[in-house]
Amino acid sequence: MTIAISPHAPLPEDDMPLSRPPQLGAGTGLSLFLDFDGTLVEIADHPQDVVVPSDLPQALSALSERLEGRLAVISGRALATLDRLLGGVAIAMAGSHGGEFRPAGAVEVEPLADPLPRPVCQALDAFAQENGGLVFEAKPFSAAVHYRDRPQIGASLYDFAARLAAENGLTVKHGKMVVELSMPGSDKGTAVNRFMQMPPFAGTRPLFIGDDVTDEDAFAAVRRFDGGGVLVGPMRRTQALWRIDSVAAVHSWLEEQA
Ligand SMILES: O=P(O)(O)OC[C@H]1O[C@H](O[C@H]2O[C@H](CO)[C@@H](O)[C@H](O)[C@H]2O)[C@H](O)[C@@H](O)[C@@H]1O
Numbered sequence: 001m002t003i004a005i006s007p008h009a010p011l012p013e014d015d016m017p018l019s020r021p022p023q024l025g026a027g028t029g030l031s032l033f034l035d036f037d038g039t040l041v042e043i044a045d046h047p048q049d050v051v052v053p054s055d056l057p058q059a060l061s062a063l064s065e066r067l068e069g070r071l072a073v074i075s076g077r078a079l080a081t082l083d084r085l086l087g088g089v090a091i092a093m094a095g096s097h098g099g100e101f102r103p104a105g106a107v108e109v110e111p112l113a114d115p116l117p118r119p120v121c122q123a124l125d126a127f128a129q130e131n132g133g134l135v136f137e138a139k140p141f142s143a144a145v146h147y148r149d150r151p152q153i154g155a156s157l158y159d160f161a162a163r164l165a166a167e168n169g170l171t172v173k174h175g176k177m178v179v180e181l182s183m184p185g186s187d188k189g190t191a192v193n194r195f196m197q198m199p200p201f202a203g204t205r206p207l208f209i210g211d212d213v214t215d216e217d218a219f220a221a222v223r224r225f226d227g228g229g230v231l232v233g234p235m236r237r238t239q240a241l242w243r244i245d246s247v248a249a250v251h252s253w254l255e256e257q258a
Pocket residue numbers: 035036037038042043044045046047048050074075076077078137144146148175176177178180212
């Protein structure tokens with residue numbers, strides 16, 4: 001299938017149906033970027049409770065091989081966590097919302113951001129402790145507070161984090177029942193840009209599959225390389241050009257590409 005995509009194509013309206021993404025057939029020159037939570041694994045109540053299908057690491061590894069290495073997972077999770085959850089599969093990865101970067105087969109993690117100042121992490125952690133039921137998650141280049149167990153705290157948590165961000169020159173991200181702080185200059189879009197400057201991604205047209213608003217930076221980035229985003233889940237205002245209904249449907253689509 002030939003796909004024609006322009007970075008200047010109009011964005012879809014939020015009530016406009018988006019079709020399934022194109023197939024990664026031989027000779028299409030496409031590369032593939034995948035988000036993790038809500039895309040490859042179902043959302044769970046707590047970050048440590050996600051269930052990784054036992055065949056997922058091998059499926060990613062086989063697809064990466066078929067695409068001659070043009071596959072990467074780009075996640076908000078720490079790379080060390082992704083390694084543990086995916087059994088150390090040797091595919092390309094970026095973690096901590098673009099703060100950590102590692103090409104396929106490499107051992108060294110390349111930082112693409114500076115770590116958060118310790119007092120900021122301590123302040124976020126203290127807010128989580130003082131508002132029982134919040135989960136503080138420290139990552140090498142960002143820190144997150146999850147409020148899924150106390151949704152009513154979401155607005156005050158966001159205000160608190162936004163104030164910390166303004167006082168310290170940081171970036172605040174608001175994902176699914178989670179508020180995160182990181183140093184400016186790294187997000188999933190910068191991770192896409194970095195991969196697209198190096199082989200085997202350079203010169204290809206990237207697809208990015210993701211579910212969260214934090215994936216929108218990557219949806220915008222892939223359009224600049226004549227590629228497109230694939231939104232997972234219900235339609236919303238998005239920069240994605242295609243849509244897949246659910247995590248299960250992502251798995252089916254990945255199987256079709258094998
Ligand atoms: O970029 P992603 O791979 O989608 O990671 C985004 C965040 O995912 C994790 O939190 C989310 O998933 C949890 C498990 O399903 C869920 O409990 C939580 O409410 C979600 O926000 C992860 O813990 C974060 O570090 C990632 O940034």
